[in-house]
Amino acid sequence: MEFPQIDPVAIAFGPIAIRWYSLGFIFGISLAWAYGRMLLARPDLWPGSKPPFDRTQWLDFLFTAIVGIIVGGRLGYVAFYNAPYFMANPLDIFKLWQGGMSFHGGLIGLSLAIWLFCRKHKVSILTALDLLAAISAIGLLFGRIANFVNGELFGRITDVPWGIIFPGGGPLPRHPSQLYEAALEGVVLFFAIRVATHMFASLRRPGLTAGLFGVGYATARILVETVREPDIQIGLLPGGLTMGMVLSIPVALAGVWLIVAARRQPARE
Numbered sequence: 001m002e003f004p005q006i007d008p009v010a011i012a013f014g015p016i017a018i019r020w021y022s023l024g025f026i027f028g029i030s031l032a033w034a035y036g037r038m039l040l041a042r043p044d045l046w047p048g049s050k051p052p053f054d055r056t057q058w059l060d061f062l063f064t065a066i067v068g069i070i071v072g073g074r075l076g077y078v079a080f081y082n083a084p085y086f087m088a089n090p091l092d093i094f095k096l097w098q099g100g101m102s103f104h105g106g107l108i109g110l111s112l113a114i115w116l117f118c119r120k121h122k123v124s125i126l127t128a129l130d131l132l133a134a135i136s137a138i139g140l141l142f143g144r145i146a147n148f149v150n151g152e153l154f155g156r157i158t159d160v161p162w163g164i165i166f167p168g169g170g171p172l173p174r175h176p177s178q179l180y181e182a183a184l185e186g187v188v189l190f191f192a193i194r195v196a197t198h199m200f201a202s203l204r205r206p207g208l209t210a211g212l213f214g215v216g217y218a219t220a221r222i223l224v225e226t227v228r229e230p231d232i233q234i235g236l237l238p239g240g241l242t243m244g245m246v247l248s249i250p251v252a253l254a255g256v257w258l259i260v261a262a263r264r265q266p267a268r269e
Contacts, residue, residue: 001164001173006149024146028139033062036135045203052127061117065132068113069106076105080243082233103140103221104247126206126258133213134193134203140217141186148178155180155227169229177228184220192216208262214255218248 011018040051040058053061077100078086078093086093110132118125147153154166155175163173193213196202202209225244230236234243 020149021146024142028142032135032138064113064117068109072109073101073106076102130209133210137190144182175227180224189216205262207258211255211258218252221248
């Protein structure tokens, strides 16, 4: 299959261009914010029937989280995936429009931002992490779709019927790994977390929802990495591993630790 002819620019006003890539993140953040408000409007889901934030705090918290994701995601990409290039071209670190974000770096930046915010407002960091874990799959879904529209982060060469010939991937069809990730990290993970929060009251055990998200994301990412094209500047690591796999292992272990710790505590009515 040929890659669909999608103009990366959705709307243009003279020299000002709004790209589908940017719109994808805007849609993802907007829907995640709205879904978060719905969860906060359900006190029965939370420990002691008390949501961690009111509406004003929720907006401030989400803004802080977004800043942490952007800063951490960019610095993570610089450090984990292409440090030699950016050391030689430090001003390119600020060229976010050229792409290059790391989920794992974003997770580190997010964690730091959450810790600072919760410490200031005296909110449980585990409960705040649970809230973000419940909504994050929405952002991941639109982010991966944006990667597909951009024709980036494609998979390895394949002969499956749905293989796609990407503009920057040579003449042979490749796995549409962005869509695999959108399905697993976005759709499947979202509904799995929703079942946990609404049917099994996972939000009443602080840290449990965050742990489930960590294990679910890491599992999905490692699976897709088996067919995703490794970053050209890194290639495959020893043992056939990729950088994405290596960075996902600590996320999975942290998720398991959170689940075990949360399960040892009684559910808070």
